Amino acid sequence: xxxxxxxxxxxxxxxxxxxxxxxxxxxxxxxxxxxxxxxxxxxxxxxxxxxxxxxxxxxxxxxxxxxxxxxxxxxxxxxxxxxxxxxxxxxxxxxxxxxxxxxxxxxxxxxxxxxxxxxxxxxxxxxxxxxxxxxxxxxxxxxxxxxxxxxxxxxxxxxxxxxxxxxxxxxxxxxxxxxxxxxxxxxxxxxxxxxxxxxxxxxxxxxxxxxxxxxxxxxxxxxxxxxxxxxxxxxxxxxxxxxxxxxxxxxxxxxxxxxxxxxxxxxxxxxxxxxxxxxxxxxxxxxxxxxxxxxxxxxxxxxxxxxxxxxxxxxxxxxxxxxxxxxxxxxxxxxxxxxxxxxxxxxxxxxxxxxxxxxxxxxxxxxxxxxxxxxxxxxxxxxxxxxxxxxxxxxxxxxxxxxxxxx
Amino acid sequence: xxxxxxxxxxxxxxxxxxxxxxxxxxxxxxxxxxxxxxxxxxxxxxxxxxxxxxxxxxxxxxxxxxxxxxxxxxxxxxxxxxxxxxxxxxxxxxxxxxxxxxxxxxxxxxxxxxxxxxxxxxxxxxxxxxxxxxxxxxxxxxxxxxxxxxxxxxxxxxxxxxxxxxxxxxxxxxxxxxxxxxxxxxxxxxxxxxxxxxxxxxxxxxxxxxxxxxxxxxxxxxxxxxxxxxxxxxxxxxxxxxxxxxxxxxxxxxxxxxxxxxxxxxxxxxxxxxxxxxxxxxxxxxxxxxxxxxxxxxxxxxxxxxxxxxxxxxxxxxxxxxxxxxxxxxxxxxxxxxxxxxxxxxxxxxxxxxxxxxxxxxxxxxxxxxxxxxxxxxxxxxxxxxxxxxxxxxxxxxxxxxxxxxx
Numbered sequence: 001x002x003x004x005x006x007x008x009x010x011x012x013x014x015x016x017x018x019x020x021x022x023x024x025x026x027x028x029x030x031x032x033x034x035x036x037x038x039x040x041x042x043x044x045x046x047x048x049x050x051x052x053x054x055x056x057x058x059x060x061x062x063x064x065x066x067x068x069x070x071x072x073x074x075x076x077x078x079x080x081x082x083x084x085x086x087x088x089x090x091x092x093x094x095x096x097x098x099x100x101x102x103x104x105x106x107x108x109x110x111x112x113x114x115x116x117x118x119x120x121x122x123x124x125x126x127x128x129x130x131x132x133x134x135x136x137x138x139x140x141x142x143x144x145x146x147x148x149x150x151x152x153x154x155x156x157x158x159x160x161x162x163x164x165x166x167x168x169x170x171x172x173x174x175x176x177x178x179x180x181x182x183x184x185x186x187x188x189x190x191x192x193x194x195x196x197x198x199x200x201x202x203x204x205x206x207x208x209x210x211x212x213x214x215x216x217x218x219x220x221x222x223x224x225x226x227x228x229x230x231x232x233x234x235x236x237x238x239x240x241x242x243x244x245x246x247x248x249x250x251x252x253x254x255x256x257x258x259x260x261x262x263x264x265x266x267x268x269x270x271x272x273x274x275x276x277x278x279x280x281x282x283x284x285x286x287x288x289x290x291x292x293x294x295x296x297x298x299x300x301x302x303x304x305x306x307x308x309x310x311x312x313x314x315x316x317x318x319x320x321x322x323x324x325x326x327x328x329x330x331x332x333x334x335x336x337x338x339x340x341x342x343x344x345x346x347x348x349x350x351x352x353x354x355x356x357x358x359x360x361x362x363x364x365x366x367x368x369x370x371x372x373x374x375x376x377x378x379x380x381x382x383x384x385x386x387x388x389x390x391x392x393x394x395x396x397x398x399x400x401x402x403x404x405x406x407x
Numbered sequence: 408x409x410x411x412x413x414x415x416x417x418x419x420x421x422x423x424x425x426x427x428x429x430x431x432x433x434x435x436x437x438x439x440x441x442x443x444x445x446x447x448x449x450x451x452x453x454x455x456x457x458x459x460x461x462x463x464x465x466x467x468x469x470x471x472x473x474x475x476x477x478x479x480x481x482x483x484x485x486x487x488x489x490x491x492x493x494x495x496x497x498x499x500x501x502x503x504x505x506x507x508x509x510x511x512x513x514x515x516x517x518x519x520x521x522x523x524x525x526x527x528x529x530x531x532x533x534x535x536x537x538x539x540x541x542x543x544x545x546x547x548x549x550x551x552x553x554x555x556x557x558x559x560x561x562x563x564x565x566x567x568x569x570x571x572x573x574x575x576x577x578x579x580x581x582x583x584x585x586x587x588x589x590x591x592x593x594x595x596x597x598x599x600x601x602x603x604x605x606x607x608x609x610x611x612x613x614x615x616x617x618x619x620x621x622x623x624x625x626x627x628x629x630x631x632x633x634x635x636x637x638x639x640x641x642x643x644x645x646x647x648x649x650x651x652x653x654x655x656x657x658x659x660x661x662x663x664x665x666x667x668x669x670x671x672x673x674x675x676x677x678x679x680x681x682x683x684x685x686x687x688x689x690x691x692x693x694x695x696x697x698x699x700x701x702x703x704x705x706x707x708x709x710x711x712x713x714x715x716x717x718x719x720x721x722x723x724x725x726x727x728x729x730x731x732x733x734x735x736x737x738x739x740x741x742x743x744x745x746x747x748x749x750x751x752x753x754x755x756x757x758x759x760x761x762x763x764x765x766x767x768x769x770x771x772x773x774x775x776x777x778x779x780x781x782x783x784x785x786x787x788x789x790x791x792x793x794x795x796x797x798x799x800x801x802x803x804x805x806x807x808x809x810x811x812x813x814x
Contacts, residue, residue, distance in 0.1 A: 042614065043614070043615070052649060079636070114528075120526060122523045122524050138528075187598065207614065208450070225487035227463075229462070240606065241460065241606050
């Protein structure tokens with residue numbers, strides 16, 4: 001028998017409070033009454049709440065904090081078997097949840113929050129049936145807001161990923177040999193990352209984006225539009241996964257942009273660095289320096305209270321002032337953002353885009369990636385993962401920022 | 408400008424007809440009127456219909472086959488940009504679909520099928536708003552049924568994956584060195600697979616199951632229950648992804664069960680083979696032979712018209728007769744199936760489980776995996792990918808089936 005909850009109790013309470021605070025804040029904004037409880041089953045949020053992935057449902061009361069018993073979560077576990085802990089209930093089907101809650105003397109709730117932006121339509125209908133007298137509400141924005149502010153423990157795990165991520169990147173020039181193509185280099189980097197304990201999976205909320213471990217782009221392949229909403233493209237090896245390396249030879253005069261999975265702890269860092277094969281064009285050098293300048297300005301601006309949209313505008317204006325607007329965040333196709341929250345998943349809040357309404361908070365984790373695609377050369381510009389603090393952002397990905405020669 | 412549709416027109420028409428036939432068949436069963444059109448956006452089915460993944464919506468009329476113009480699909484493409492082809496329409500938001508359809512002189516439909524088992528609740532509501540006078544229906548079972556019968560072209564791609572899958576497995580003993588742990592061997596196999604062109608991603612329909620590239624299990628780690636509905640378990644390297652290799656040393660007297668990603672073409676094969684470190688117990692040897700015997704019986708039984716549930720029962724009865732029931736499909740935790748359809752995704756129809764209602768059809772692709780977990784030794788039993796034909800099933804994964812020594 002193993003204990004279900006792998007988090008220290010203080011940490012669990014901190015995360016539950018984040019959910020309660022987020023729920024109240026969104027209700028005040030929307031003018032709704034405070035929601036009564038959440039029923040959570042998405043793996044990423046289950047991991048957030050317990051420190052492990054399990055198959056089942058976490059019932060999280062949001063009210064009655066004064067009554068410790070009534071406000072404690074109930075963990076309905078389908079798999080793995082043999083789990084123990086307070087309020088851990090074995091369960092086969094979600095239809096059994098209401099009866100089990102009644103058996104635990106939990107009062108019926110007036111409203112129940114479900115992950116409506118994540119769970120399939122038929123799954124939500126099935127869960128709703130169990131709570132016929134409760135008003136359903138969409139819990140996804142509440143969960144996203146709560147998870148966007150990382151706890152010190154979460155930041156610690158991200159920092160741990162960052163240290164290994166940096167170590168792996170420091171070996172990239174040694175993995176290169178002349179004549180290599182982008183795919184061969186990508187596979188070599190993936191292999192090193194896995195040897196260093198990278199978990200490999202790249203958690204993305206929702207189903208529209210797909211990715212393997214990384215994006216290694218060289219030459220004009222960096223300019224090939226993809227179906228996915230990633231910052232950069234690439235044709236990929238097959239039309240069933242049209243993104244990233246395509247087998248293009250790394251030629252003199254081109255860059256290699258490396259953006260490979262940093263999930264070493266369940267929490268990931270996101271980092272892009274650029275390598276060059278011989279001398280590259282002045283325009284590419286200038287654009288790379290522009291990206292570094294934008295990062296330096298980010299380090300000054302990105303404090304609690306800063307509007308995410310202002311960070312995008314700053315990046316765009318600097319690119320425009322340098323005459324690099326046609327290349328900013330892509331050339332044939334442009335990404336709609338230049339930064340994103342991350343943690344357990346790669347697409348968390350806040351989003352750094354022109355129309356973002358997000359306001360930075362202390363504890364946000366942001367991957368900032370002002371990049372350029374220069375036709376004939378490839379992609380340039382760096383990406384770092386930052387934690388927003390009361391003073392300057394803390395960078396978790398501290399590899400050298402200049403373009404590094406592979407030769 | 409690139410052409411959106413990468414499939415030959417005959418192949419596209421064949422797949423559209425599979426959808427129409429499946430829709431009619433399910434309607435006859437349910438007593439519903441024939442559905443008018445589908446609106447599809449899930450990547451796997453978009454790939455099925457076009458031969459590529461794009462971001463957008465495929466509008467597929469199911470009726471009016473006599474009127475070629477009215478029955479041809481409309482391809483609403485958000486990304487990638489610069490796509491051409493008949494009835495290819497650039498689009499930013501799904502709300503614009505009804506107006507665009509009207510502009511193409513498409514008549515309003517009485518019913519519209521959406522992927523309700525896959526798409527998030529809020530996405531389905533958003534799509535429904537565009538068709539206020541159409542009755543929405545769940546298209547997921549129609550799509551699953553259509554895709555469960557593979558076309559000759561699809562079978563060709565799976566066979567191509569199988570050939571490379573076999574070649575990679577033939578090198579596994581050479582990747583092993585004494586003292587290695589399960590994770591080190593897994594990473595070495597992954598690396599070889601990637602070098603041979605494995606696409607890496609392991610498409611799973613729905614969001615509850617997560618996986619990286621493979622499952623390499625040795626000793627008692629094979630007996631650790633996981634949250635996921637895979638045939639076998641393992642603790643994994645981290646509680647954020649609790650499945651598979653955990654860093655356990657491959658010890659004398661234990662087996663190594665290797666079940667690694669066979670997606671080399673967008674279509675995957677699934678294959679498990681077992682390796683031994685020194686002499687293993689008689690019980691494990693017997694269980695492995697029982698798995699091979701079950702496969703031999705499968706080869707006799709699995710013809711069109713055979714009930715999937717009968718295949719499960721046959722496997723279970725053979726295990727029971729051999730006194731191996733406590734170890735069949737797991738020991739501390741048991742999987743609820745011993746085979747599954749596959750193709751673009753790993754969890755397609757039919758399902759080989761005790762309560763499955765699926766009946767085998769010519770063209771089904773089935774990964775059949777009667778396995779055993781023997782405490783103290785590890786997992787044994789093989790998995791093959793078969794195509795159901797009018798005579799005996801065609802095996803696409805023809806690596807040697809006996810236990811192979813690593814020493």
